[in-house]
Amino acid sequence: MTENFESYGVPNGYAKAPTFIPPNKCQLRKLAENLGLELSEEELTAYRERMLGLDEDYSVLDELAEPTLPVNYPRTPGWRPKADDNPFNGWYWRTDIQGAPSGKLAGKTLGIKDNTAVAGVPMMNGSRVLEGYMPEFDATVVTRILDAGGRILGKTASEDLCLGGSSFTNSKMPVLNPYDPTRSAGGTSAGSAALVAGGQIDMALGGDQGGSIRMPASWCGIVGLKPTWGLVPYTGASAMHPHLDHMGPMTRTVEDCALLLEVTAGYDNGLDPRQPQNLVVPEYAKLLSADLTDMNVGLVKEGFFKCEEQVTSTIRASMQYFQAAGAKVQEISIPLHITGRKLVSPILLEGCYENIFNGAGSAFGFPGFYPTSMQEAQARGLRTHFNDVSHTVKVNALIGEYTKQRYNHIHYAKAMNCARLLRQAYDDALANYDVIVMPTIHILPAKLLEKKASIIESIERSLEMIHNTPQFNVTHHPALSINAGFADGLPVGLMIVGKHFDEATLLKAAYGFQQNRDGH
Numbered sequence: 001m002t003e004n005f006e007s008y009g010v011p012n013g014y015a016k017a018p019t020f021i022p023p024n025k026c027q028l029r030k031l032a033e034n035l036g037l038e039l040s041e042e043e044l045t046a047y048r049e050r051m052l053g054l055d056e057d058y059s060v061l062d063e064l065a066e067p068t069l070p071v072n073y074p075r076t077p078g079w080r081p082k083a084d085d086n087p088f089n090g091w092y093w094r095t096d097i098q099g100a101p102s103g104k105l106a107g108k109t110l111g112i113k114d115n116t117a118v119a120g121v122p123m124m125n126g127s128r129v130l131e132g133y134m135p136e137f138d139a140t141v142v143t144r145i146l147d148a149g150g151r152i153l154g155k156t157a158s159e160d161l162c163l164g165g166s167s168f169t170n171s172k173m174p175v176l177n178p179y180d181p182t183r184s185a186g187g188t189s190a191g192s193a194a195l196v197a198g199g200q201i202d203m204a205l206g207g208d209q210g211g212s213i214r215m216p217a218s219w220c221g222i223v224g225l226k227p228t229w230g231l232v233p234y235t236g237a238s239a240m241h242p243h244l245d246h247m248g249p250m251t252r253t254v255e256d257c258a259l260l261l262e263v264t265a266g267y268d269n270g271l272d273p274r275q276p277q278n279l280v281v282p283e284y285a286k287l288l289s290a291d292l293t294d295m296n297v298g299l300v301k302e303g304f305f306k307c308e309e310q311v312t313s314t315i316r317a318s319m320q321y322f323q324a325a326g327a328k329v330q331e332i333s334i335p336l337h338i339t340g341r342k343l344v345s346p347i348l349l350e351g352c353y354e355n356i357f358n359g360a361g362s363a364f365g366f367p368g369f370y371p372t373s374m375q376e377a378q379a380r381g382l383r384t385h386f387n388d389v390s391h392t393v394k395v396n397a398l399i400g401e402y403t404k405q406r407y408n409h410i411h412y413a414k415a416m417n418c419a420r421l422l423r424q425a426y427d428d429a430l431a432n433y434d435v436i437v438m439p440t441i442h443i444l445p446a447k448l449l450e451k452k453a454s455i456i457e458s459i460e461r462s463l464e465m466i467h468n469t470p471q472f473n474v475t476h477h478p479a480l481s482i483n484a485g486f487a488d489g490l491p492v493g494l495m496i497v498g499k500h501f502d503e504a505t506l507l508k509a510a511y512g513f514q515q516n517r518d519g520h
Helices: 025-036 041-052 056-057 141-145 189-198 214-220 254-266 309-324 336-358 372-388 391-407 410-430 455-463 471-473 503-517
Strands: 091-098 109-113 152-157 180-184 205-207 222-226 246-251 295-299 329-330 434-437 479-487 491-499
Touching: 025 041, 025 091, 025 336, 025 471, 025 491, 041 056, 041 479, 056 189, 056 295, 091 189, 109 141, 141 455, 152 189, 189 205, 189 214, 189 246, 189 410, 205 254, 214 222, 214 479, 222 254, 222 503, 246 254, 246 309, 254 503, 309 434, 309 479, 309 491, 336 372, 336 391, 336 410, 336 471, 410 434, 410 479, 434 503, 491 503
Parallel strands: 109 152, 109 205, 295 329, 295 434
Antiparallel strands: 091 152, 205 246, 222 246, 222 479, 434 491, 479 491
16 A cells, blocks of 8 residues: 555544534533633633634644653563462552563562552552553653562552551552551551561552651551652652652661662653752662761650650660660750641642642643553543542542632642741751651551441541651651561651751661661
């Protein structure tokens, strides 16, 4: 066949399905009423006529090949695990994807939190809203893991749309704590933490918008790092709010945490606009040292606010591990830390509402990569399965819509402005101390929700542990949780916070702590 311009697309003079379908007059009038516009018949006719011409512009999008993310390694869709193949209910989906034959992660097995795309493998982000979606692209961090020789064994269970800090709102099964199956593993990266702690995988990726890496790391007794905002690209993951979105490593040891960080961190060629172009990633694992001589550690007094006595005593006793490594520990005060927890609420509630529900999991207005198939799937799911989401998701949606209609998100705007005060308060402390520390969570791992629990109890229980962590999502400081010890046989996490993009010092502090804790 002779190729000519009519061999592709639509021949001249022939029709195709419309890309943009304009509203009829009744629909347009209803839209106007919702916006508070009182339109005449002449206005309605004119405005609709203007919209009729938009299909020509919008149809160009059907003619262009949309750039996407690469898929470099073969895989099968995998399988939904049976009960005997799913310890702690930590897996949403099992697969087996082998990366490059050599690299920094050769021989390491990993799980990927189910808010992050793995091409050809089902993804539901803990929610019936996304169930049935299968991305056609690999998130950048997935490609980097495979390029480094890692072996991905599946998608780890998360909380419903990643809203809440418990491990009982996943629409399939609650994730169980490896130290006590009647207790929460923490959330929202619950499956990642439980499977790492239980020895099922060597490493995992988690996501953190309010503590969702550090809280399950604390309650499962592992290492979990929320890096500096933008250090690890978020490209190809479901967005909750671009100002809060972080992705990071979850491992049993600081050495593995440093290794996974150096593999996944780095500039993503403009696909994640939060990243500076001059981003330099050192080999963090080679910089670890157990000698903390000349390191100053600030123990934040306000971090113990409302702490259970056993958590307080465990954390204070663990300061000996820093001191044994040569560090100096001094109690300090950052009064704004307590206020900061309340300051974060409008940003979390209203910002996440706009991105999850109105943006369908996409960060509207940012240059970079948009996962359009994920966005379409979430938008469809919100229309068809919104009634199936958890009570925590429902109440957050109502709060977001109410604050939008009643206050036009003015509290969100004020909170974003005042967040600079919180950031400065931590920066001032870090000007005198290499790291600051406090309990990751103020309470011991909580019991899972009982069947007889009320609706208000289920909401409160899914949020009760969010106390010390979300401040650093807003201020973007790197923060790491490491096991400080045990109380009644349950893990207690210590949170170590460092300067922006100084993960090397943060990891060094954690490594020195770990080595002395373990008697090395």
